[in-house]
Amino acid sequence: QSVLTQPPSASGTPGQRVTISCSGSSSNIGSNYVYWYQHLPGTAPKLLIYRNNQRPSGVPDRFSGSKSGTSASLDISGLRSEDEADYYCAAWDDSFSLWVFGGGTKLTVL
Amino acid sequence: EVRLVESGGGLVQPGGSLRLSCAASGFTFRGYGMSWVRQAPGKGLEWISAISGDGGSTSDSVKGRFTISRDNSKNTGFLQMNSLRAEDTAIYFCARMNSALGNAFDIWGQGTMVTVSS
Numbered sequence: 001q002s003v004l005t006q007p008p009s010a011s012g013t014p015g016q017r018v019t020i021s022c023s024g025s026s027s028n029i030g031s032n033y034v035y036w037y038q039h040l041p042g043t044a045p046k047l048l049i050y051r052n053n054q055r056p057s058g059v060p061d062r063f064s065g066s067k068s069g070t071s072a073s074l075d076i077s078g079l080r081s082e083d084e085a086d087y088y089c090a091a092w093d094d095s096f097s098l099w100v101f102g103g104g105t106k107l108t109v110l
Numbered sequence: 111e112v113r114l115v116e117s118g119g120g121l122v123q124p125g126g127s128l129r130l131s132c133a134a135s136g137f138t139f140r141g142y143g144m145s146w147v148r149q150a151p152g153k154g155l156e157w158i159s160a161i162s163g164d165g166g167s168t169s170d171s172v173k174g175r176f177t178i179s180r181d182n183s184k185n186t187g188f189l190q191m192n193s194l195r196a197e198d199t200a201i202y203f204c205a206r207m208n209s210a211l212g213n214a215f216d217i218w219g220q221g222t223m224v225t226v227s228s
Contacts, residue, residue: 002154033212037155043220044114045147045155045203050214088155092213098171099145099157 004089006102013110017077020105022089024070028100032092034072036065039086084109112136112217114204119222126194132187132204140182143207146189148200194226
């Protein structure tokens with residue numbers, strides 16, 4: 001059972017917009033930044049979003065993040081086949097004094 | 111090229127020990143914190159431990175069994191794992207923590223597989 005809650009799966013067709021949610025609590029998302037990572041099994045995870053809604057250089061603007069209260073979301077617009085991967089949210093948790101991840105959302109591009 | 115390469119994984123019996131290494135290149139290693147994150151088979155990512163750039167501060171989730179350290183003269187980080195259990199079986203990733211990005215894990219290695227089994 002992960003501290004942050006994500007839907008186990010999401011899907012969309014090429015060109016569509018998909019939103020992945022991440023729910024936490026006052027001790028993690030509610031009081032700290034949210035981060036999003038993309039992971040293709042067998043490869044190194046990749047940072048997509050930092051500080052709730054900032055994109056590192058090289059990440060397309062099709063990816064955007066937002067946060068409200070104790071929840072956050074990752075939006076992917078103009079879905080492409082190469083976006084098919086696992087997506088994880090993460091935040092620091094003040095109560096446990098550790099980094100917590102969501103359980104991951106497997107995105108399928110139909 | 112900024113790069114992290116893990117090594118030291120393998121098959122170990124329950125109760126045994128392993129020392130993982132994370133070799134960094136392409137950036138000023140001592141200027142960044144480092145974390146270890148693992149992924150058990152069929153499971154999600156789990157943060158294990160972090161260490162500051164100068165090695166003076168550490169934090170971890172696996173109390174008492176795992177110890178994180180670093181040798182900035184060799185641009186290498188380590189994870190010493192003792193009293194290993196079957197549930198420690200996972201791919202272990204090291205990741206750079208970038209304070210300019212709010213301590214985001216901005217660079218990751220490809221991971222090293224640890225299997226705990228008799």
